[in-house]
Amino acid sequence: MVISIAHLGPVGTNAETAALAYAHWLEENQEKSSLLCPYPSIAQTLHSVAQGDTNKAVVPVENSTEGSVAITLDTLWQLDRLQIQQEVVLPIIHAFFSRGTALSGIKTVYSHPQALAQCQRWLQQNLPNIPLIPTNSTTEALQKISLEPTAGAIAAPRAAKLYHVPILVNQINDYPDNCTRFWVMTLNPTPTVGSRISLAFSVPANIPGSLMKPLQVFAERDINLSRIESRPTKRSLGEYVFYLDVEGNQDDPKIMDALKTLTNHTEVLKIYGSYPVVFLRDTDIEQL
Incomplete structure (x- = not known):
């Protein structure tokens, strides 16, 4: 069986690199072949799985420099059945x-908003007052500069070989340990031993203690939360959806009890699943 994997395209994006790494893992561990399917946006990537057009989607969820990817979280809240x-x-x-041959000749810079944000210090120091124009992906930015010799683009180094575009300056991200978490989403996850659980919930009313009570459920059971953040529900000003990462396995009796109790203090609760975490190294990427 060939597993179709959706990702933000076109070829050469960091999402495609993460999808390639997951496809390589599938081949080595489950002996399954994969077909990568690029989509023009993260939302379309997720909807392709929800509609059954692809088997899995690889989407960015959080960057160590710029924080969460809002469109991923917002789309997952809208889609009920997707699991990590x-x-x-x-x-x-x-x-x-x-x-071009020098930074002094650059008049415009294109890239995905996340990439622009992760390089803002370098841009301010080297290209101050130059217009920064967002694109749907980093590789879409490369297509722009093919027509504009005075334009620059920010993308992953591996795109140089794919698109035959020269690198003027390498490693321009503001922080050397810059990394991004990607989730592999599917409708029918195979059972795995997970080390983390992700969930989201809304509260019944915006009143004192409405957030404290759900969080207390975990504190009372000595369960660690590695991430908590909020996103607007888009229904009314001041209403939020809260996203949590829980350290542990969903089969742990303490966590099972916590998740059951959590339903008493939430309006809507969505558990995206328990899953393992794989850390890639630069050498892993070079082999893809």
Whole structure:
């Protein structure tokens, strides 16, 4: 059986690199072949799985420099049945591409908003007052500079070989340990031994203690939360959805009891699943 894996495209994005790494893992561990399917947006990537057009989707969820990817969280809240199969943590390196020969000739910079944000210090120091234009993906930015010799783009270094565009400056991200978490989403996850659980919930009313009570459920059972954040529900100003990462396995009796109790203090509760985390190294990426 060939497993179709959706990701943000076109070829050469960091999402594609994460999808390639997961496809390699499938081949080695489950002896399954994969077909990568690029989509023009993260939302379309997730909807392709929800609609049954693809088997899995690999989507970015959080960057160590810029925090969470809002469109991923918001889309997952809208889609009820998607579950996390695995997490892939990818080291992110950004390079500056241009067909020009010097930074002094650059008049415009294109890239995905996350990439622009992860390189903002470098951009401010080297290209101050230059317009920064967001694109749907880092590789879409490379397509822009093919027509504009005075334009630059920020993308992953491996895109240089794929698109035959020269790198003007390598490793321009503001922090050397820049990395991104990617979730592998599916409708029918295979059972795995997970080390983390992700969930989201809304509270019945915006009143004192409405958030404290759900959090207390975990504190009373000595369960660690590695991430908590909020996103607007988009229904009314001041209403939020809360996203949590729980350290542990969903089969742990303490966690099972906590999740059961949590339903008493939430309006809507969505458990995205218990999953393992795989950390990639630069050498792993070079082999893809």
